Amino acid sequence: MDLYSDEIAYLAHYTKHIFLVALAWLQIRNFLQEKNLITEEEKNQIDTLIINHDQSKKTPEEWIAYARYFHPKGNMSKQERKKSFQKAVAIHKQRNLHHYESLREYKGPDYKCYLIEMVCDYIAMGWEFGNDLFSYYDKKNETIDLPFLYKEYLNEVIETLKHPSMKGIKEPFSFKRVLSQEKNMP
């Protein structure tokens, strides 16, 4: 990959997203298990998914388009950037089961793990862009097209996460808050 400084700068955005997804997972993992929404095996599998979250963004066909979108180059029009970004997003969604566009075709017994990875992605994006999981989900609910069983499980997870002990999901992100909560995690 021939990298320009703008594409290296995108590393900060990418790394922050991966880190926030991991922090989102840390906040909810024990709670979801307590509520019997995931088993010990599923928890272990999700640990692995979270560690590898969005790895495909490191391929040139995704990385360069994402980088140009977040760090525009002077000689690219807004329209060009948007077009290349949309193309990269489509490739990304095809390759990753944590996006409902791919997950809806998936028939594996571990579909819940990908749904939880998707929820962590939404929590992280809420922290990044100020649109929390619950309001985002309310807005997107109709478009999130998944098999009935998958959607039913997803709705239950989202409802359960409205518990007062999970209020950090809705609060603006701060490293200080998350790290102090982390100390209390079993």
Ligand SMILES: [Zn+2]
């Ligand atoms: Zn993704």
